[in-house]
Amino acid sequence: MDPSEIEFLAEKTSIEMIPNFNHTSVIHLISGDVGPFRAGLPIVVPLWLALNLKQRNKCRILTPEWMDVDKLEEKKEEEKNSKFFTKMPHEHYLEVTRLLLNVASDDINRADEIKTLIKDLWDMRISKLRSSVDTFVNSGGIHATLDHLTQLEINSIRPLLPDALNMLQALQQGSDSEEEEDTSQNTTRQANATDSFLSASLPSSGE
Amino acid sequence: MSNADLSELERELLETEHLDENEEQLTAQNVLDVLEKAWLNEKFSPEILPHKSEYVECMLEQIKFMESNINLLQSTDIQVEIYRFELERIRFIITSYLRCRLKKIEQFASYILDQEKDRNVDERYLSESELKFAMEFVQHLDTHFNSVLKEMPWNLQTIEPANKNIKPNMNSYVFLRSNKTVSNVIVKDVFENRDEDVELLENSQHLLPYSCIANYVKEKSVQLL
Numbered sequence: 001m002d003p004s005e006i007e008f009l010a011e012k013t014s015i016e017m018i019p020n021f022n023h024t025s026v027i028h029l030i031s032g033d034v035g036p037f038r039a040g041l042p043i044v045v046p047l048w049l050a051l052n053l054k055q056r057n058k059c060r061i062l063t064p065e066w067m068d069v070d071k072l073e074e075k076k077e078e079e080k081n082s083k084f085f086t087k088m089p090h091e092h093y094l095e096v097t098r099l100l101l102n103v104a105s106d107d108i109n110r111a112d113e114i115k116t117l118i119k120d121l122w123d124m125r126i127s128k129l130r131s132s133v134d135t136f137v138n139s140g141g142i143h144a145t146l147d148h149l150t151q152l153e154i155n156s157i158r159p160l161l162p163d164a165l166n167m168l169q170a171l172q173q174g175s176d177s178e179e180e181e182d183t184s185q186n187t188t189r190q191a192n193a194t195d196s197f198l199s200a201s202l203p204s205s206g207e
Numbered sequence: 208m209s210n211a212d213l214s215e216l217e218r219e220l221l222e223t224e225h226l227d228e229n230e231e232q233l234t235a236q237n238v239l240d241v242l243e244k245a246w247l248n249e250k251f252s253p254e255i256l257p258h259k260s261e262y263v264e265c266m267l268e269q270i271k272f273m274e275s276n277i278n279l280l281q282s283t284d285i286q287v288e289i290y291r292f293e294l295e296r297i298r299f300i301i302t303s304y305l306r307c308r309l310k311k312i313e314q315f316a317s318y319i320l321d322q323e324k325d326r327n328v329d330e331r332y333l334s335e336s337e338l339k340f341a342m343e344f345v346q347h348l349d350t351h352f353n354s355v356l357k358e359m360p361w362n363l364q365t366i367e368p369a370n371k372n373i374k375p376n377m378n379s380y381v382f383l384r385s386n387k388t389v390s391n392v393i394v395k396d397v398f399e400n401r402d403e404d405v406e407l408l409e410n411s412q413h414l415l416p417y418s419c420i421a422n423y424v425k426e427k428s429v430q431l432l
Contacts, residue, residue, distance in 0.1 A: 029293045
């Protein structure tokens with residue numbers, strides 16, 4: 001899956017914003033109603049709408065509760081001390097942060113610190129993920145539980161892990177019987193897409 | 208038309224929409240939800256899944272209806288762009304979903320057709336137009352093979368039908384989230400030749416071979432990720 005498609009899914013998240021215009025009737029969207037908009041009064045809308053209005057200078061986005069330096073600091077500590085993956089404050093934490101910081105960095109308090117923290121969290125989790133994938137494959141497991149991993153994190157190991165397991169399976173079956181079918185025919189690789197997204201997503205502020 | 212007329216029209220428009228809302232709003236939202244899940248499942252499952260053409264049709268109808276409504280609004284109205292934006296998003300999901308299915312049909316055409324033969328009309332996995340597409344595709348492929356093979360040395364002029372029949376790898380690994388607790392999922396361990404019992408707790412995420420959860424995907428107990 002292309003990372004941009006996961007970003008697309010992340011854009012469904014609800015977010016609070018303060019419009020600077022009035023629109024007194026409710027807007028009936030297929031995915032649900034929004035409005036009425038009253039200048040100065042906070043209202044919850046889907047992220048894609050908030051970003052669109054922000055780009056047109058029609059609103060101010062309120063920082064989501066979880067996007068707070070102290071809370072993220074705590075989360076980072078928890079993630080560091082835990083052997084397992086901890087529950088993230090939001091299931092699309094990296095994508096939402098990236099989108100907000102790109103479009104509405106002036107509305108976010110301490111944007112730079114948040115950027116670094118989220119990037120740290122991501123790096124920590126990805127390296128944890130890589131080492132657990134390594135252990136998993138080496139242990140010859142056939143089933144894995146991936147609780148608390150976000151969609152983007154899962155996607156980052158998609159080009160590698162399932163394919164590797166399929167390959168192992170095929171080799172095993174091949175050695176079991178000679179009339180083995182070619183199981184590796186339907187793999188399209190997206191390794192490059194994922195990698196480029198990672199490096200493009202949140203460049204660490206040190207760079 | 209004067210300005211007053213326009214705003215009158217707009218109000219009527221909103222009112223009619225509002226009437227529909229009470230009956231249709233929930234369903235339109237549900238339909239979108241179903242399509243979105245179907246899109247993700249289709250993307251990640253190795254085989255083609257039962258079609259959702261009735262939902263696709265319904266959503267396309269809805270889009271058409273919304274579009275004709277939008278055209279009645281003043282173009283400066285802030286709603287216009289918001290409506291358009293949402294429709295674009297929905298259209299993206301639908302096209303991506305249909306394209307994904309077409310890709311699978313092209314890849315596994317003859318295998319899929321073989322399977323469809325054994326299914327009743329209402330249990331078919333392909334929609335009517337997809338079925339037509341698949342049949343034509345296989346036909347063209349055969350014509351193409353025949354014309355090319357004629358030019359080959361005599362000992363290479365035939366292709367075993369079995370070699371043309373590409374099957375999806377049903378055992379390929381997929382990521383999934385369980386919508387409800389599913390117990391007794393049997394995972395075959397090909398390495399040690401034994402079965403393992405796995406329980407999928409509600410909302411837990413797993414990596415499993417597709418074959419052991421294929422039915423749960425179709426009955427919506429699990430969602431592929």
